Amino acid sequence: MNISELFETFKTQEQAIDYLEGVRWHGKPICPYCNSESVGRHASGDRAGHRWQCRDCTRAFSVTVGTLFHGTHVPLRNWFLVLALMLNAKKSASAYQIARDVGMRRPTVWSMMHRVRTAMAEDPTQEKLLFGIVEADETYVGGKPRKGNKRNGDTPNKRGRGTKKVPVIGVVERGGRVVARVAKPGDLSAKGIAKFINKFVDPDGSILISDEYKGYNRVSETMLHTVICHARSYADGIVHTNTIESFWALVKRAWYGSHHHYSRKYMPLYIAEACFKYNRRKSADSFDGSIRMFVGSAA
Secondary structure, three states: OOHHHHHHHOOOHHHHHHHHHHHHHOOOOOOOOOOOOOEEEOOOHHHOOOOEEEOOOOOEEOOOOOOOOOOOOOOHHHHHHHHHHHHHOOOOOOHHHHHHHHOOOHHHHHHHHHHHHHHHHOOHHHHOOEEEEEEEEEEEEOOOOOOOOHHHOOOOOOOOOOOOOEEEEEEEEOOOOEEEEEOOOOOOOHHHHHHHHHHHEEEEEEEEEEOOOHHHHHHHHOOEEEEOOOOOOOEEOOEEOHHHHHHHHHHHHHHHHHHOOOOOOOHHHHHHHHHHHHHOOOOOOHHHHHHHHHOOOOO
16 A cells, blocks of 8 residues: 555544444454454444443454554554655665654654564564575674775774674565564574574475585584585576675665664564564565465454
8 A cells, every 4th residue: 555545445443443343343342352353333422433332341442452552652654654655665764764754753653563573573483484496594784884994093893794784684585575684692603503593494495505605514413505606606597696685785875765773672573573574575465465474364
C-alpha cells in the first residue's frame, strides 16, 4: 500500500480500527486475555464502539491489546503512515525524515519506529531453515571512514577483522530469505559460526558457499561447503557470495545515508529491519502482510 492509497483508505480513526479488527479477528472478536469468543461491544464514554467486553473474564479490551499498538495515544493512521514509509524506504529512513513527512515530533516517531523494529525482529519466518544454495558472510558496521582525514593527520582505519566496528554475521538463501545477527564475542570463532549456521540452515538440503575465512571450515563437518577465494576471483560459476554482499550493501547504505550512527544497544533492531524488508521484497503488498504479522493474525 503506497502513501496515496493509505490516505484514501484511512481517513478516520474508526476506519483504521475497523481495518485492524478485520485483519486480526476476521469478523469474530476474541478476548486477548482468555481467548473467549463470548464478547460484546463495550458501550461507555467516548470509546463506545472501539472497545469490547469479555463475558467470561469480564475484562474490557480493544483490538490493539497485545500488539505493538498496545497503549498508544498516537492515532492508528499515523502508525500506518510510519510503517508504510519504513517499508517503502529500501535503504531505510531516518526518524527526522519521517517526522517531517507525518508532522510529528522526532522523539515520538523514533520511539514508534523502534516499536516497529522490535516487532520485525520477532518475524516467525526466521524459524524456517534456509536451504538450497546458501551464502554465508560477515561484515562490520559503523566506525569512521576507512581512509580517515589526512588533513587532520588521521591514520587509515582498519578494515574487517580487528576493527572496532560492530560485527554482523549472516546467511542468505540464493533467491530467497536472509538471516543476520549482530555478533557477540566468540560468535565469529569456528565454533560460533558453525553454531549460527546450523541453527538457520538445513544441513541436508543445502550447499554452503563462503569466502576463504578459516572460521567456516568447521561447517564442512555437517553440510556440503564450498569456498570462493576472493584473492583470485569474486565468482566462479555459481560459486560466489555476491548475494550476501548485496544485502550488506543495503545495510551499510542505510547506516551511511540515513542513520549515520548505530549504538550497539539498538543495532540488532536496525539489522532486523533490514532483514524483514529484504525477505518481503517480492511481496505484492508488504504493508498488509506486515500488519497481519504484527497483530498475530492466522491468515
